[in-house]
Amino acid sequence: MSTPAPHAAPLVLVTGASGYIGGRLVPALLDAGFRVRAMARHADRLQDRPWRDRVEVVEADVQDPASLEAALDGVDVAYYLIHAMGGGRSFADRDRQGARSFADASARAGVGRIVYLGGIHPEGEELSAHMASRKEVGDILLAGTVPAVVLRAAVILGSGSASFEIMRHLAERLPVMIAPQWLRNRIQPIAVRDVLHYLVGAALLDGAPKRTFDVGGPDVLTFAELLQAYARAAGLPQRRILTVPVLTPRLASHWIGLVTPVPTGIARPLVESLIHESVAAETDLRALIPAPEGGLTSVDRAIELALARVRELDVATAWHSATPAGAPSSPLPEDPEWSGGIVRGDERQRPVDASPEALWAVLEGIGGRRGWYSWRLGWISRGLMDRLVGGPGLRRGRRHPDKLAVGDALDWWRVERLERGRLLRLRAEMRVPGQAWLELGVQEADDGGSILHQRAIYHPHGLLGDLYWWAVWPFHGIVFGGMQRNIARAAEAAPPDSRRAVNTDTDTDTEETA
Known part of the structure; x- marks a missing residue:
C-alpha cells in the first residue's frame, strides 16, 4: 500500500461518484475525515456537486485499464460502486471486464483494500443474470491480491433510490394491485444511511479481512408488507394486494415501467432480485463496526425520512444520477472532432x-x-x-x-x-x-x-x-x-x-x- 504523508488522512477512491450511492458516500467519507478522490467517466458530471471543491476529481473508466493508473495512484482504500444495468448479453461481460481491470490495476498501484457493494442472494440457487453478475464481480475482487471487503445488501430504502421509487409509485397509484406470488418472499431492507455507515466503517476495519458481509436493517418482512408500510407512512388506506403465480419478472418489470418512473431496463434486475428471499445469513459485521448512534434504522423510520425528503424536494442523489454507458459522452454532431453523417x-x-x-x-x-x-x-x-x-x-x-x-x-x-x-x-x-x-x-x-x-x-x-x-x-x-x-x-x-x-x-x- 502507498505510504501517506505523515499524519495525512487516508486517501480513498470512490468509483461511480456520479451515481446514487457514490454521490452520497463522498460527503460521508469527508465527514469521517478521509481525503477523497472521486472518479467518474466524465469529470464534468461532478462539477455541480456540493462537495466538488473538497475532493480531487479524476476521469477514468474501468473498461479502459490504462485510465485507472492515475485514478489509483497513492490510494489506500478503493470503493468499487459500478454496475452495468443495461439489457442484452453484454452487461455481464462489461461487469466482468471492469472488475478484473480494477482488481489488477489496484494490485499494481499498491491499494490496501477494495470495498464493493453487492446484493444479498441465497446460496445454492440459480440466480438471475443480473444477480449472478453482481456475485461474479464480488468473487473476482475477492480472488485478487488486494484484500477485498464485499458488503451485500437487499432493498435499499432512501429518497431517490430505484427501490423506493418503485414502492412509492405502486403504493400511491394502485389501491388494488395484482402482484406476483413471490412478492410474499421475505426481504431485509436497509436504510441508505445505514448502508453508508457500513461502507465508511469498512475502510476502517482492522487487519485485512477478505470476505463477504451481509448487511441488513432490523426488520424482516415481505415486499407486500413493505408496500403497506409505505401506505401507512403516506397516510394512505391499506393497499389490497392479490398475488397470482403467473406474472413473470419480465411481465412485472414492464408493468412497473408503465406505472412508475423507473424504466423497464432498470426495473427488471430489481424485480428479479425479489424472486429469491433476501435476508442476511449472518451479522458478523455488527461485531466489527459499531451500530450508528441510535441503532439501525427501522423500516418505518427509513420510509418516513425518505418520504420527507421527497416531499421537500430535497433529494441529494437519485437512481438516474449516473448516466447510461456511452452517453452523454459523444460530442455534438457539429463539433469539430465529429465527422460523417447527416445533421x-x-x-x-x-x-x-x-x-x-x-x-x-x-x-x-x-x-x-x-x-x-x-x-x-x-x-x-x-x-x-x-x-x-x-x-x-x-x-x-x-x-x-x-x-x-x-x-x-x-x-x-x-x-x-x-x-x-x-x-x-x-x-x-x-x-x-x-x-x-x-x-x-x-x-x-x-x-x-x-x-x-x-x-x-x-x-x-x-x-x-x-x-x-x-x-x-x-x-x-x-x-x-x-x-x-x-x-x-x-x-x-x-x-x-x-x-x-x-x-x-x-x-x-x-x-x-x-
Missing part, C-alpha cells in the same frame, strides 16, 4: 421583454411539474409512447424544482452542459433512432431585455432515423415555436420581485441522509 436541426431566436436573469430563471426551472411550455398533450403522448417501448418518458421529473446540475436527469433529457445564466444543453434519452439535443440560451439585448436562443439538433441513424425526423417535422412549429413563445411570456409575466437572480451557489450537505 438535422431547428433553430429559432426571439427577443424577450425581460431581464436575462428572469429569462434564465424560467429556463433553469423547465420540465418536471412545470412542464415544457408547449403543446402539453403532445408532450404527454410522446412520453407515453416512450414508456411503452421501455424509455424513461416524462416521469423522472427533476431532482430539484429550481436548480439543475450537469448530469441531472430532466424528464427524458439529461443535462449535458450548463453555463448558468447563459446556456442549457440537454441530450435526449428517449427512444429515438438517432441522437438528439435541445439547447436553450440567453443573450443580453442592447435595450436591457434579452434574447432567447433555442436550437434542436438531431443526428439520425440510418433510413429509419431520417424517416422519424421527417415524420415529426410538421409538428416543430407547434412544439418548438409554442415553447419559445410561452417561455418568453413566462419570463415577461414574472413580477420584478419574484425574478430570482442567477443562482451560482450549490446545495449544501444536510445532517440527515434519507
Whole structure:
C-alpha cells in the first residue's frame, strides 16, 4: 500500500461518484475525515456537486485499464460502486471486464483494500443474470491480491433510490394491485444511511479481512408488507394486494415501467432480485463496526425520512444520477472532432421583454411539474409512447424544482452542459433512432431585455432515423415555436420581485441522509 504523508488522512477512491450511492458516500467519507478522490467517466458530471471543491476529481473508466493508473495512484482504500444495468448479453461481460481491470490495476498501484457493494442472494440457487453478475464481480475482487471487503445488501430504502421509487409509485397509484406470488418472499431492507455507515466503517476495519458481509436493517418482512408500510407512512388506506403465480419478472418489470418512473431496463434486475428471499445469513459485521448512534434504522423510520425528503424536494442523489454507458459522452454532431453523417436541426431566436436573469430563471426551472411550455398533450403522448417501448418518458421529473446540475436527469433529457445564466444543453434519452439535443440560451439585448436562443439538433441513424425526423417535422412549429413563445411570456409575466437572480451557489450537505 502507498505510504501517506505523515499524519495525512487516508486517501480513498470512490468509483461511480456520479451515481446514487457514490454521490452520497463522498460527503460521508469527508465527514469521517478521509481525503477523497472521486472518479467518474466524465469529470464534468461532478462539477455541480456540493462537495466538488473538497475532493480531487479524476476521469477514468474501468473498461479502459490504462485510465485507472492515475485514478489509483497513492490510494489506500478503493470503493468499487459500478454496475452495468443495461439489457442484452453484454452487461455481464462489461461487469466482468471492469472488475478484473480494477482488481489488477489496484494490485499494481499498491491499494490496501477494495470495498464493493453487492446484493444479498441465497446460496445454492440459480440466480438471475443480473444477480449472478453482481456475485461474479464480488468473487473476482475477492480472488485478487488486494484484500477485498464485499458488503451485500437487499432493498435499499432512501429518497431517490430505484427501490423506493418503485414502492412509492405502486403504493400511491394502485389501491388494488395484482402482484406476483413471490412478492410474499421475505426481504431485509436497509436504510441508505445505514448502508453508508457500513461502507465508511469498512475502510476502517482492522487487519485485512477478505470476505463477504451481509448487511441488513432490523426488520424482516415481505415486499407486500413493505408496500403497506409505505401506505401507512403516506397516510394512505391499506393497499389490497392479490398475488397470482403467473406474472413473470419480465411481465412485472414492464408493468412497473408503465406505472412508475423507473424504466423497464432498470426495473427488471430489481424485480428479479425479489424472486429469491433476501435476508442476511449472518451479522458478523455488527461485531466489527459499531451500530450508528441510535441503532439501525427501522423500516418505518427509513420510509418516513425518505418520504420527507421527497416531499421537500430535497433529494441529494437519485437512481438516474449516473448516466447510461456511452452517453452523454459523444460530442455534438457539429463539433469539430465529429465527422460523417447527416445533421438535422431547428433553430429559432426571439427577443424577450425581460431581464436575462428572469429569462434564465424560467429556463433553469423547465420540465418536471412545470412542464415544457408547449403543446402539453403532445408532450404527454410522446412520453407515453416512450414508456411503452421501455424509455424513461416524462416521469423522472427533476431532482430539484429550481436548480439543475450537469448530469441531472430532466424528464427524458439529461443535462449535458450548463453555463448558468447563459446556456442549457440537454441530450435526449428517449427512444429515438438517432441522437438528439435541445439547447436553450440567453443573450443580453442592447435595450436591457434579452434574447432567447433555442436550437434542436438531431443526428439520425440510418433510413429509419431520417424517416422519424421527417415524420415529426410538421409538428416543430407547434412544439418548438409554442415553447419559445410561452417561455418568453413566462419570463415577461414574472413580477420584478419574484425574478430570482442567477443562482451560482450549490446545495449544501444536510445532517440527515434519507
